[in-house]
Amino acid sequence: MTDRITLKEVADAAGVHMSTASRALNEQTRDVVNAETVARVLKAARRLGYTPNPLARGLRTNRTMTVGMIIPDIENPLFGPIIAGAAARLGSDGYSLLIADADLKDQASVARVIETLIDRRSDGLILATSARSDPTVAELANRNVAAVLVNRTADASPLPSIVGDDHEGIGLVVQHLVDMGHTEIGHISGPQTMSTGHGRYQAFLSWTQSLGVEVAPTAIEEAAWYRVEAGLHATSALLERRPDITAIVCANDLLAMGAYRAVRQKGLRVGADVAITGYNDTPLLDLLEPPLTSVRVPYRQMGSEAAGLLISMLSSDNGSGSPVSLRLTPTLSVRGSSGPHS
Amino acid sequence: MTDRITLKEVADAAGVHMSTASRALNEQTRDVVNAETVARVLKAARRLGYTPNPLARGLRTNRTMTVGMIIPDIENPLFGPIIAGAAARLGSDGYSLLIADADLKDQASVARVIETLIDRRSDGLILATSARSDPTVAELANRNVAAVLVNRTADASPLPSIVGDDHEGIGLVVQHLVDMGHTEIGHISGPQTMSTGHGRYQAFLSWTQSLGVEVAPTAIEEAAWYRVEAGLHATSALLERRPDITAIVCANDLLAMGAYRAVRQKGLRVGADVAITGYNDTPLLDLLEPPLTSVRVPYRQMGSEAAGLLISMLSSDNGSGSPVSLRLTPTLSVRGSSGPHS
DNA sequence: GCGGATGATACAATCGATTGCTGTCGGCTG
DNA sequence: CAGCCGACAGCAATCGATTGTATCATCCGC
Numbered sequence: 198m199t200d201r202i203t204l205k206e207v208a209d210a211a212g213v214h215m216s217t218a219s220r221a222l223n224e225q226t227r228d229v230v231n232a233e234t235v236a237r238v239l240k241a242a243r244r245l246g247y248t249p250n251p252l253a254r255g256l257r258t259n260r261t262m263t264v265g266m267i268i269p270d271i272e273n274p275l276f277g278p279i280i281a282g283a284a285a286r287l288g289s290d291g292y293s294l295l296i297a298d299a300d301l302k303d304q305a306s307v308a309r310v311i312e313t314l315i316d317r318r319s320d321g322l323i324l325a326t327s328a329r330s331d332p333t334v335a336e337l338a339n340r341n342v343a344a345v346l347v348n349r350t351a352d353a354s355p356l357p358s359i360v361g362d363d364h365e366g367i368g369l370v371v372q373h374l375v376d377m378g379h380t381e382i383g384h385i386s387g388p389q390t391m392s393t394g395h396g397r398y399q400a401f402l403s404w405t406q407s408l409g410v411e412v413a414p415t416a417i418e419e420a421a422w423y424r425v426e427a428g429l430h431a432t433s434a435l436l437e438r439r440p441d442i443t444a445i446v447c448a449n450d451l452l453a454m455g456a457y458r459a460v461r462q463k464g465l466r467v468g469a470d471v472a473i474t475g476y477n478d479t480p481l482l483d484l485l486e487p488p489l490t491s492v493r494v495p496y497r498q499m500g501s502e503a504a505g506l507l508i509s510m511l512s513s514d515n516g517s518g519s520p521v522s523l524r525l526t527p528t529l530s531v532r533g534s535s536g537p538h539s
Numbered sequence: 540m541t542d543r544i545t546l547k548e549v550a551d552a553a554g555v556h557m558s559t560a561s562r563a564l565n566e567q568t569r570d571v572v573n574a575e576t577v578a579r580v581l582k583a584a585r586r587l588g589y590t591p592n593p594l595a596r597g598l599r600t601n602r603t604m605t606v607g608m609i610i611p612d613i614e615n616p617l618f619g620p621i622i623a624g625a626a627a628r629l630g631s632d633g634y635s636l637l638i639a640d641a642d643l644k645d646q647a648s649v650a651r652v653i654e655t656l657i658d659r660r661s662d663g664l665i666l667a668t669s670a671r672s673d674p675t676v677a678e679l680a681n682r683n684v685a686a687v688l689v690n691r692t693a694d695a696s697p698l699p700s701i702v703g704d705d706h707e708g709i710g711l712v713v714q715h716l717v718d719m720g721h722t723e724i725g726h727i728s729g730p731q732t733m734s735t736g737h738g739r740y741q742a743f744l745s746w747t748q749s750l751g752v753e754v755a756p757t758a759i760e761e762a763a764w765y766r767v768e769a770g771l772h773a774t775s776a777l778l779e780r781r782p783d784i785t786a787i788v789c790a791n792d793l794l795a796m797g798a799y800r801a802v803r804q805k806g807l808r809v810g811a812d813v814a815i816t817g818y819n820d821t822p823l824l825d826l827l828e829p830p831l832t833s834v835r836v837p838y839r840q841m842g843s844e845a846a847g848l849l850i851s852m853l854s855s856d857n858g859s860g861s862p863v864s865l866r867l868t869p870t871l872s873v874r875g876s877s878g879p880h881s
Numbered sequence: 882g883c884g885g886a887t888g889a890t891a892c893a894a895t896c897g898a899t900t901g902c903t904g905t906c907g908g909c910t911g
Numbered sequence: 912c913a914g915c916c917g918a919c920a921g922c923a924a925t926c927g928a929t930t931g932t933a934t935c936a937t938c939c940g941c
Binding site: 248250251252253255256261263271272273274276277278280281284285288293294295296297298313314316317318425454457479480481482484485486 | 590592593594595597598603605613614615616618619620622623626627630635636637638639640652655656658659660767796799821822823824826827828
Binding site: 214216217234253255257258 | 918920922923925927928
């Protein structure tokens with residue numbers, strides 16, 4: 198590639214020593230250098246188009262200004278906004294984002310990817326991978342790696358996390374369905390091994406109870422994965438068992454898609470006969486017929502907050518001041534799939 | 540973070556000099572070191588858990604084993620598979636992926652992001668951003684930066700590119716519609732400033748002509764952006780002008796979504812009255828009613844091939860052997876939105 | 882038994898920055 | 912006028928690897 202200007206060349210051009218040039222260029226140490234000299238160095242640097250070599254700097258300072266991010270399944274559209282939000286926030290603070298895509302089902306792959314990121318001397322990590330109980334999370338905390346969980350959290354996690362408020366989100370849904378006159382409400386839950394699946398399930402139980410809606414165990418079915426097929430399967434089973442159900446709260450939009458199919462296979466109409474709600478408000482799904490009522494989570498903000506939190510952890514000189522986890526408030530996008538009880 | 544083992548420590552543990560340890564650890568130079576010594580060093584390295592410091596290595600060798608990727612709009616689900624494919628291929632060759640998300644509409648932002656990636660001493664770049672005529676592409680080539688274009692290409696690009704074969708893809712669509720008996724076929728084209736928009740438009744003209752389908756200029760409408768609203772707008776205008784049209788080839792799935800709406804606003808049925816086809820075969824859109832007929836492009840492979848191409852450019856000792864651009868063959872996913880002419 | 886080839890390892894320069902320490906110079910104080 | 916201080920800039924070590932060259936022992940043939 199292009200030949201690059203080094204600090205030495207800038208220093209020579211400005212007629213000073215490397216070390217002086219270095220101090221003049223560095224905000225922190227600029228004040229120990231004579232103002233005129235600073236100006237001279239800055240001008241020379243600009244004229245020559247100097248950019249510091251991050252490798253040399255990193256080698257010396259032991260900071261790479263790089264943050265690693267681990268995504269379980271980058272093809273999931275969910276992660277686009279999270280990455281974008283994080284990248285923007287990091288970029289404005291001079292950090293770059295190293296992306297690694299790990300297969301969540303393959304524990305070893307996750308560990309390997311994390312190792313790669315650490316070996317590369319990332320200053321910190323953003324993890325979108327963690328299952329509810331994940332040994333690697335604890336290990337990271339032990340190894341004293343700066344890391345933040347995003348979207349998902351681990352049980353009693355030693356790491357700070359930025360997640361959506363699932364309790365709040367499910368509350369919006371249940372409240373909405375109750376308002377629409379539904380009393381027989383079912384739930385297609387996500388995998389209970391994941392924090393989102395578990396949290397939304399708990400929230401469903403809690404809200405129905407506090408709103409006085411009776412929910413028998415038969416009204417709940419767990420989907421094995423967040424997949425359309427799993428949703429179809431689970432919903433079929435649910436409707437078979439409980440034909441009286443008029444509303445189904447799905448833990449995720451993909452499950453809701455499966456529910457659409459199951460409802461139709463039973464010869465029922467989505468929205469009119471059976472109300473269906475999703476979670477995530479996946480783009481494009483408002484184009485369905487009927488459009489899906491879903492909980493919108495501020496994913497972009499989530500990424501941004503996670504990055505911000507990590508940055509503050511990295512720049513707090515003392516390791517203390519335990520960083521605070523954040524729980525972002527979702528909103529409900531009401532659409533045609535959740536009609537009133539007929 | 541954790542204290543790290545250095546080469547010196549490994550060397551001491553093995554009772555040799557740093558340089559010997561270095562050569563023993565390095566595949567390339569291993570053969571100049573006595574086999575027993577190699578074994579001893581390797582064992583020591585493994586025992587201590589040694590991982591080389593990529594900064595020190597990079598500083599010396601001037602290679603970071605890092606590839607930068609520029610994405611115009613990471614929230615577009617299109618890019619997920621491309622990133623995943625590239626990341627996988629790069630990872631298996633020891634490279635990591637630095638992701639930068641640039642706002643395509645903001646030329647300065649693209650340039651800034653590229654600069655960042657270069658300043659970070661990325662070994663090479665994968666660009667998904669380029670418009671048809673993009674000054675930065677030419678500049679990169681001038682600066683002798685190793686770079687590959689993916690998904691989109693620039694006119695007469697000096698850089699190799701991996702793209703889908705739009706001519707072929709549109710051919711599949713047009714052939715299919717002709718087979719279904721359509722003779723009045725319209726086209727909602729993408730922005731002509733982008734290679735995909737332009738290429739698919741040209742392909743449409745070419746295929747209709749060669750298949751003997753008459754296409755008046757009134758049967759073509761350009762959408763300003765790849766957005767649902769733009770598709771709605773363009774399709775409305777098209778149908779207003781040409782109510783006789785029975786099939787619409789859209790340059791992109793989002794435009795097709797807009798077309799769905801426009802058709803319905805006219806009181807017509809998608810699939811039965813007006814056939815609609817998309818491009819990209821975006822996940823989830825097969826869940827629409829009717830499900831969207833679309834051209835499937837092997838995006839994951841695209842990312843993988845782009846990474847492979849870049850790697851070969853980086854490792855070819857001579858800069859010659861001009862790397863070959865690739866054009867990947869798409870397939871057609873026929874679904875309900877493209878019914879026969881009634 | 883000696884010059885020279887060979888194989889194995891050690892030495893030291895180098896990559897490009899940061900930073901603690903030293904040196905210099907002018908001015909101020911006692 | 913000696914001594915000291917402060918402001919400024921240069922010196923050189925350092926980060927952790929890679930790599931060209933030097934060293935050294937061994938062994939070969941003559």
